[in-house]
Amino acid sequence: MFGKIKKRFGGILALLAFVVAAPVFADDPPPSPEALVKIRAANGECLKCHSEAGLKAPPKEGMDLKKLREHLVHLDTFTASDHGQMACSKCHGDGYDEHPHAAKAREGISECQDCHARKAMRIERQFDKSVHAENLSDTFTCATCHDPHVMAVATKLRDPHKIVAQDNKICLDCHDSDIAFAKMAPDKKKRPPIDDIHDWLPNTRLHWKAVRCVECHTPTEDKLSLSHEIQNKDKAEKKCASCHTANSSLNARLYRHLQTEEQNKYGFINSVILSNSYVVGATRNPSLDLILIVLFVATVVGVIGHGLVRIITTRLRRSKNHD
Ligand code: HEC
Ligand code: HEC
Ligand code: HEC
Ligand code: HEC
Ligand code: HEC
Ligand code: HEC
Ligand code: HEC
Numbered sequence: 001m002f003g004k005i006k007k008r009f010g011g012i013l014a015l016l017a018f019v020v021a022a023p024v025f026a027d028d029p030p031p032s033p034e035a036l037v038k039i040r041a042a043n044g045e046c047l048k049c050h051s052e053a054g055l056k057a058p059p060k061e062g063m064d065l066k067k068l069r070e071h072l073v074h075l076d077t078f079t080a081s082d083h084g085q086m087a088c089s090k091c092h093g094d095g096y097d098e099h100p101h102a103a104k105a106r107e108g109i110s111e112c113q114d115c116h117a118r119k120a121m122r123i124e125r126q127f128d129k130s131v132h133a134e135n136l137s138d139t140f141t142c143a144t145c146h147d148p149h150v151m152a153v154a155t156k157l158r159d160p161h162k163i164v165a166q167d168n169k170i171c172l173d174c175h176d177s178d179i180a181f182a183k184m185a186p187d188k189k190k191r192p193p194i195d196d197i198h199d200w201l202p203n204t205r206l207h208w209k210a211v212r213c214v215e216c217h218t219p220t221e222d223k224l225s226l227s228h229e230i231q232n233k234d235k236a237e238k239k240c241a242s243c244h245t246a247n248s249s250l251n252a253r254l255y256r257h258l259q260t261e262e263q264n265k266y267g268f269i270n271s272v273i274l275s276n277s278y279v280v281g282a283t284r285n286p287s288l289d290l291i292l293i294v295l296f297v298a299t300v301v302g303v304i305g306h307g308l309v310r311i312i313t314t315r316l317r318r319s320k321n322h323d
Contacts, residue, residue, distance in 0.1 A: 026115045031085055039087045046088045046096070047075060060099060078149045082156065091148065112142045126228035136184060144184075145170045154226075155257045163254065164212050171213045200238070211243065212254060220249050223256075 031039060048059050050073045055065060078084055089096070095105025113120040120142075127133050132140045154163045172194070174180045181191040198204050216237035218227040243250040 026119075036085060039085065043088050046092075047073065051075065063100070073149050081148075081150055081152050083148050112146070112148075123228045126222075130228060130230040131232055132230060136186070140184060154254075158258070160254055160258075161209070164208075164210060167212045167214060168208055172208070211250060215243075215250060215253055220252065223252065226253070 048054050049063070049068060050071060052072065055069060055072065058065065058068075083091075091110040092105070093108040093110070095102030095108060098105075113124075123142075127142070132144075151166065157163045157166065174184060175191065176194050178191055185191070195204055198207075201207055214226060214230070217230050219229060219231065219235075221227065237249070242248055
């Protein structure tokens with residue numbers, strides 16, 4: 001039936017497709033099962049070298065194995081990623097079927113914009129305003145954060161813990177490593193230790209496992225997707241209540257792709273909102289601890305006071321009965 005429509009309105013459809021999808025190849029339908037078999041076979045050719053197995057038993061002699069070791073692609077990770085159904089050759093064009101690869105092959109690697117024109121336009125506008133784009137050299141690009149063989153979008157990962165782990169790894173790999181940071185930073189700029197910067201945040205490392213850096217470092221206006229504008233540090237979120245309350249901004253961001261039932265399943269409501277989490281001593285926040293200690297003391301005094309009053313009134317009643 002689609003074939004018939006296509007025959008009759010082919011021209012219009014093609015035009016429509018062009019207008020709607022422009023050159024966004026990412027909007028192409030996913031490959032058929034048969035096509036996928038071919039893609040996997042072709043990718044297998046690259047992985048004959050670019051895998052642990054290839055490194056152990058190189059299919060060719062005289063290769064630079066030290067370099068190859070730095071260039072492995074893990075098949076399972078790749079398959080689970082956003083680009084897992086694509087042929088390597090879609091992004092790695094001419095020159096990569098030669099061995100050793102052509103010197104100019106690297107220049108031909110496709111960029112995000114080539115296939116994600118529409119999205120890239122929105123995101124580039126935000127990225128251009130980010131601290132990284134403004135303060136660092138042009139070598140800080142989309143690919144600095146996005147490993148196209150690894151990354152998977154939030155809607156695909158679903159489990160907030162997986163999303164947090166993936167997205168924070170990007171920032172921590174650089175902000176928690178002197179070597180990686182120095183490669184990107186302006187001359188003489190020392191890396192501020194990530195724990196020291198955030199020492200006002202209790203259980204800092206636990207927060208890295210439960211919330212994303214971008215939750216506090218990007219504006220919230222964009223309701224549908226994450227903003228790529230990593231802001232200056234004075235604009236960063238510092239209010240505990242933006243997360244530790246019902247209808248928090250965290251709810252609107254990290255959990256936006258989940259239904260309410262699912263949020264419950266992943267324990268969000270229980271662990272963060274109905275925060276039993278706030279236990280004295282579990283925090284390293286003096287003022288919070290003080291408030292909690294005051295509350296605790298008040299409760300203890302209340303309980304003891306209540307008990308004392310009861311003991312006294314019972315005594316009084318008993319002595320009255322004796323009379
Ligand atoms: C016969 C082994 C072999 C095969 C097959 C192979 N490569 Fe490589 N590749 C290497 C080695 C060795 C290096 C590291 C030395 C170097 O940089 O040239 C490398 C480096 C690379 C690099 C990083 C260097 C650069 O130019 O950016 C990329 C990207 C790459 N290969 C992509 C591919 C792709 C895509 C395929 C499949 C179309 C593929 N390779 C197939 C051996 C192979
Ligand atoms: C969606 C596009 C895309 C696909 C699909 C893709 N790659 Fe890449 N690949 C890239 C980009 C972009 C880079 C360069 C990253 C950078 O600048 O550091 C790269 C870099 C590499 C490198 C060098 C790694 C490094 O650390 O510098 C290797 C090796 C490689 N790709 C192999 C593969 C193989 C094998 C496949 C298929 C299984 C594949 N790629 C599929 C976009 C892609
Ligand atoms: C050669 C074309 C091509 C290139 C280059 C490319 N992609 Fe993709 N991308 C695709 C295709 C095809 C899909 C699969 C679409 C789907 O499954 O819905 C995809 C899916 C995605 C997705 C998940 C779906 C979505 O749009 O949210 C993200 C995120 C993504 N790509 C980001 C990137 C980034 C970042 C880069 C650059 C590092 C990049 N892509 C480079 C073709 C490409
Ligand atoms: C500072 C690191 C960083 C840089 C630079 C970066 N991204 Fe992202 N990007 C992320 C993170 C983190 C996510 C969140 C993943 C999610 O929520 O699915 C993301 C999500 C995305 C998504 C999927 C969600 C969406 O909004 O559609 C696309 C597409 C994307 N980025 C493209 C790009 C492009 C294009 C560039 C370059 C102009 C770029 N990114 C630069 C970190 C970065
Ligand atoms: C490859 C390295 C690299 C990655 C990846 C990276 N950054 Fe940065 N970032 C830097 C460098 C270098 C600076 C210092 C820029 C300067 O001094 O002006 C910086 C600065 C910052 C600042 C400080 C801005 C200010 O006001 O001083 C924040 C906040 C920040 N990054 C957050 C993030 C977040 C969040 C991510 C992950 C989504 C991330 N960065 C990923 C290298 C990186
Ligand atoms: C709960 C919110 C929150 C989270 C989560 C968070 N930050 Fe921050 N971050 C802040 C605030 C607020 C500041 C400003 C602190 C100040 O100026 O005293 C800051 C400052 C920074 C700075 C500036 C350092 C400097 O002084 O130059 C960097 C870089 C940074 N954060 C990176 C990260 C990274 C990377 C992550 C994830 C591992 C992260 N942040 C997670 C709130 C957060
Ligand atoms: C961006 C969101 C966000 C902000 C801002 C934030 N938190 Fe959290 N916090 C979380 C999440 C998510 C958890 C993890 C809950 C869990 O999984 O048990 C957490 C955990 C905690 C815990 C540990 C609970 C435990 O189980 O040990 C404490 C204490 C805490 N937060 C206090 C604070 C304080 C105090 C502030 C303000 C200075 C703050 N948080 C700011 C999101 C946030």
